[in-house]
Every structure is written in C-alpha cells, then in structure tokens.
Amino acid sequence: MKRQHIAIGLVANSEGKYLISLRQGEQHLAGKWEFPGGKVEAGESELEALKRELDEEVGLEVKTAELIETKAFDFPDLQLQLSFYRVTEYLGQAEAKEGQPLRWASVDELKALPFPKANDSVIAVL
Numbered sequence: 001m002k003r004q005h006i007a008i009g010l011v012a013n014s015e016g017k018y019l020i021s022l023r024q025g026e027q028h029l030a031g032k033w034e035f036p037g038g039k040v041e042a043g044e045s046e047l048e049a050l051k052r053e054l055d056e057e058v059g060l061e062v063k064t065a066e067l068i069e070t071k072a073f074d075f076p077d078l079q080l081q082l083s084f085y086r087v088t089e090y091l092g093q094a095e096a097k098e099g100q101p102l103r104w105a106s107v108d109e110l111k112a113l114p115f116p117k118a119n120d121s122v123i124a125v126l
C-alpha cells in the first residue's frame with residue numbers, strides 16, 4: 001500500500017481561534033472535526049497542495065505557511081503521512097465551499113471536540 005501524503009492548514013483569526021470543519025457522510029472519519037486540507041497530488045509540493053486545498057475547501061488564499069509537525073499515521077486500511085502547517089498569512093474570508101459545517105474554535109474548544117487521533121499532538125502544542 002502506498003502512503004498517502006496529506007497537507008493540513010492551521011489557520012487562526014485575530015481572536016486566536018482556529019478554523020475547523022466537520023467531516024461528513026461518506027468521508028473517512030465522518031463525525032470528527034478537522035483542520036482544512038487534503039491529499040497532495042502527483043507532481044505537487046506540500047505547500048502547493050495546502051494552497052489548493054484551502055482555496056477549494058474554505059476559500060482562503062494562503063500567502064505564507066510554516067511546517068510545524070509531520071507524522072505518519074496508520075489505519076488498518078490506510079497509511080497517511082500528515083504534514084501540519086501553521087498558516088502565517090492569508091487573504092479572504094473563510095466560507096464553507098463544500099457545504100461542510102465550518103467554525104472557529106478556541107484552543108480549549110479544540111481540546112474538547114472530537115478530532116482524528118492523528119491530531120492529538122498538534123493540538124497539544126497550540
């Protein structure tokens with residue numbers, strides 16, 4: 001099985017709250033909250049994927065981002081390599097472009113909401 005690379009964006013607003021959305025329906029890990037992001041496609045860098053995914057999912061234009069953590073995470077049927085980026089500069093107003101529930105959450109809220117297991121360590125350092 002091939003390890004799937006995923007680029008994920010941590011976007012904070014002026015109140016220090018982070019942008020999250022709810023995984024739904026048919027999606028892997030439906031019912032969990034997540035930071036916007038998705039699969040790095042062939043020929044794309046992680047940063048390019050991060051920019052494309054945040055535009056497609058939440059309508060934000062990422063200007064600059066810094067890698068804060070990368071980790072491998074395995075499910076029985078799926079192997080992931082997750083790269084978490086802190087988005088340091090962006091343009092636009094967040095909107096749910098794929099109809100997904102979208103909200104801003106404080107760090108305390110992040111700690112209380114259900115996230116995929118792979119997110120534990122990155123939430124802990126916020």
Ligand SMILES: Nc1nc2c([nH]c(=O)n2[C@@H]2O[C@H](COP(=O)(O)OP(=O)(O)OP(=O)(O)O)[C@@H](O)[C@H]2O)c(=O)[nH]1
Nearest residue numbers: 006008027028029034035036037038039080116118119
């Ligand atoms: N976007 C995102 N994915 C996460 C997070 N944590 C985590 O384990 N994942 C996992 O990483 C994978 C990301 O895939 P995705 O479903 O967002 O990919 P995508 O946007 O390209 O979706 P698509 O397949 O609908 O085109 C999923 O298996 C998801 O469960 C997170 O915080 N954000």
Ligand SMILES: [Mg+2]
Nearest residue numbers: 036037038039
């Ligand atoms: Mg996605």
